[in-house]
Each structure stands twice: as C-alpha cells, then as structure tokens.
Amino acid sequence: MTQHFIVIGNPIAHSKSPEIHTQFAAQAGIEISYQRQYCPDDAASFTAVIEAFFQGGGVGANVTVPFKQVAYDCCVARGGLSEHAKVAGAVNTLLLNKALLETGTPIAEAIYGDNTDGQGLVNHITSLGWPLKGARVALIGAGGAARGVILPLIEAGISDLTLANRTLSKATNLVNELSAASETIAQQQIKTCSTDELSGTFDIIINATSIGLSGDTLPLSDELSGHYAYDMMYGRALPFLQHFAKRGAQTSDGYGMLIGQAALSFERWTGHTIDVVKVTKTLQAL
Ligand code: NDP
Numbered sequence: 001m002t003q004h005f006i007v008i009g010n011p012i013a014h015s016k017s018p019e020i021h022t023q024f025a026a027q028a029g030i031e032i033s034y035q036r037q038y039c040p041d042d043a044a045s046f047t048a049v050i051e052a053f054f055q056g057g058g059v060g061a062n063v064t065v066p067f068k069q070v071a072y073d074c075c076v077a078r079g080g081l082s083e084h085a086k087v088a089g090a091v092n093t094l095l096l097n098k099a100l101l102e103t104g105t106p107i108a109e110a111i112y113g114d115n116t117d118g119q120g121l122v123n124h125i126t127s128l129g130w131p132l133k134g135a136r137v138a139l140i141g142a143g144g145a146a147r148g149v150i151l152p153l154i155e156a157g158i159s160d161l162t163l164a165n166r167t168l169s170k171a172t173n174l175v176n177e178l179s180a181a182s183e184t185i186a187q188q189q190i191k192t193c194s195t196d197e198l199s200g201t202f203d204i205i206i207n208a209t210s211i212g213l214s215g216d217t218l219p220l221s222d223e224l225s226g227h228y229a230y231d232m233m234y235g236r237a238l239p240f241l242q243h244f245a246k247r248g249a250q251t252s253d254g255y256g257m258l259i260g261q262a263a264l265s266f267e268r269w270t271g272h273t274i275d276v277v278k279v280t281k282t283l284q285a286l
Contacts, residue, residue, distance in 0.1 A: 002033050003269075005033070005060050008067055010038060010066060012036045017034065020279070021262060021266060022034060024263065024266045027274060027275065028274070047070075050071075054108070055108065060093065060094060062262070072088075072089055074111065075094070079097035079112035081112070083151075084116070084152065085115040088148035088151070089147060090115055091114065092261065093115065095269055096111060097110045100112075116260075116268070118153070119152045120260030121153075122156045123260040124252070125230065125252075128250075128252055132156040135160075136159060136201075138206070142173075145208040146174070150185060151182055154184055154188050155184065165195060166209070171194075195219060195220070201226070202224075202227075203226065205229050205244065206229075207238075212233035212240065225244075225247060227250070228251070229249045229252075230251070231252075231253050234253040234257075259279060259280050263276050
C-alpha cells in the first residue's frame with residue numbers, strides 16, 4: 001500500500017525532498033508518494049493543511065521555511081514534541097503520536113513534532129570520519145540552524161563549544177535560553193564571542209550562518225584555524241570552505257546534512273534505516 005508524505009513550505013518548488021525520499025523508498029523497497037505542499041504564510045493555513053493531510057491518511061510531513069516555529073507551536077498544543085524539537089524550538093518532522101491515538105485522541109490532536117536537523121549534521125560529520133568525541137568545536141551563527149545543532153553536538157561528546165556570531169548579544173541570549181531549556185547544555189559551559197574575535201585552533205569549525213546566500217565572506221581572524229571546516233550551505237561555491245581548504249583543513253558542505261536529516265525523518269515514519277552514503281552518491285550522480 002502506498003504511504004503518503006509531504007513537505008510543507010513557502011516557497012516550496014525548489015525543495016529537493018521528494019527526490020531524496022523517492023531514493024530512500026527505493027532502497028527500503030516500499031511504495032511512497034512524497035509531494036511538495038505549498039501553504040500560505042500564516043499559522044491558521046498551516047494548521048488546516050496538516051490536519052487535512054493527517055486526517056486524509058497521511059503518514060508523515062516535513063516542515064521547511066517559514067513554518068518550523070509554527071509547527072512547534074502547533075505540536076505543543078497537540079501531540080507533543082521530542083527533546084530535540086523542544087530544545088531547538090522548531091519542528092522539521094511531523095507524525096502521529098500512536099500512543100495518544102490508542103487512547104482515542106482525535107487525529108488532529110495527536111500530531112507530534114520532532115527535529116532531525118541537528119542529528120543529521122552529527123551523522124554526516126561522523127560518516128565523513130571526522131572525530132566528534134572530545135572535539136573542540138567552533139560554531140558560527142546564532143539563528144535557527146545553530147540552535148538546532150547545539151544539543152546533538154554536545155550529545156555526540158564534543159569537549160568544548162564556542163559560539164560566535166556577528167551580533168554577539170544573539171549568541172549570549174541563545175546560550176542562556178538553551179541552558180535554561182536543557183541540563184545537558186547548561187553543563188557544557190559554552191563560550192561566546194563575536195565572529196571577528198573568534199580565534200585559536202579548533203578541531204571542527206562549523207558555519208551555520210546564512211552568509212553563503214549573499215556571496216559575502218565572513219570576517220575571519222588570521223589567528224583562527226581548524227582541522228575540519230563544515231558549511232551548512234550547499235549547492236554553490238562557498239568562500240568559507242575555500243578559506244580553510246587553503247589552510248590545509250578537510251572541508252564539507254551541508255548536502256550530506258540535508259540527506260542525513262531526511263533519512264532520520266524517513267526512519268521515524270517507516271522504521272527503515274537508510275544507507276545515507278549510498279543514497280548521497282546516487283543523488284549526486286543524477
Ligand atoms: P537564520 O536567518 O536563522 O540565521 C542567520 C545567521 O547568519 C545569524 O546568525 C546571522 O547573524 C548570520 N548572518 C547572516 N548574514 C550574515 C553576514 N553578512 N555576516 C555575518 N553573519 C551573518 O538562518 P538559519 O539559521 O535558519 O540558516 C543558516 C544557514 O544554514 C542557511 O544558509 C541555511 O541554508 C543553512 N541550513 C542548512 C541545512 C542543511 O540541511 N544543510 C539545514 C538548516 C539550515 P546575526 O544574528 O548577526 O544576524
């Protein structure tokens with residue numbers, strides 16, 4: 001029987017999720033339909049769309065810009081949230097809470113939210129063979145993407161985390177907020193600084209800013225070096241990676257993170273584990 005999935009966003013035409021999940025389904029040997037779902041940019045429309053989807057027999061939905069926080073609010077009031085979604089304050093994966101359904105809760109009230117973005121990054125870095133256990137990590141950026149990866153990075157066993165951002169107050173506010181939300185994060189004692197003041201040697205330096213969209217370059221200190229550099233952006237030349245590659249670092253863009261977070265959503269929905277490296281190679285060859 002065909003299982004139905006959607007990705008909801010605005011805009012949505014550019015989303016690669018249908019192609020990615022089609023490859024997952026081929027690997028898992030199951031039949032799925034995965035559609036792009038446009039939604040007007042307001043909370044009421046979002047709620048109406050997802051309720052209709054799940055009531056119509058839909059199995060799972062991905063949520064993308066600009067609805068990740070709206071999806072969070074929706075699940076708080078309904079079927080609940082995973083720990084990663086709670087701490088991230090954002091949801092990228094929706095499914096039905098089966099335990100609630102078994103108690104007779106109506107479908108619309110059982111919509112549950114998870115966030116697989118951060119674990120997708122951790123899984124990709126691990127698959128690259130970059131050691132996370134005991135790593136000194138610098139994370140640049142204090143927006144939604146940075147917020148979602150901090151707990152999974154700490155859970156992966158990094159020893160030290162410095163959060164740098166153009167607007168320093170946003171970095172310190174984020175650390176305070178996350179420390180209040182999670183004991184694991186509170187115990188990490190994350191350092192903060194402005195991006196241009198970030199210096200020293202790190203094992204891994206991660207760019208979680210959106211600067212790559214503008215083609216501008218980050219103001220990086222000459223005193224900053226890393227063994228590995230990761231940019232969450234993908235699909236274009238990235239000055240951040242070029243900067244560290246010239247200094248001898250191994251580098252990666254965020255395409256594998258995109259596949260990694262999608263694979264975790266697929267696993268939550270279907271119970272099938274995906275060989276991400278294999279699917280990434282197939283997709284890159286298309
Ligand atoms: P947000 O808009 O929430 O945050 C943007 C961040 O970038 C802020 O920290 C902001 O700093 C910083 N920034 C923006 N412009 C500049 C600049 N010119 N100079 C210095 N810093 C700048 O974006 P997100 O956190 O949602 O996304 C960040 C990036 O991560 C995007 O490129 C997105 O595509 C990518 N991403 C990739 C994923 C994947 O699967 N590969 C998943 C999720 C995101 P300030 O606070 O000072 O404004």
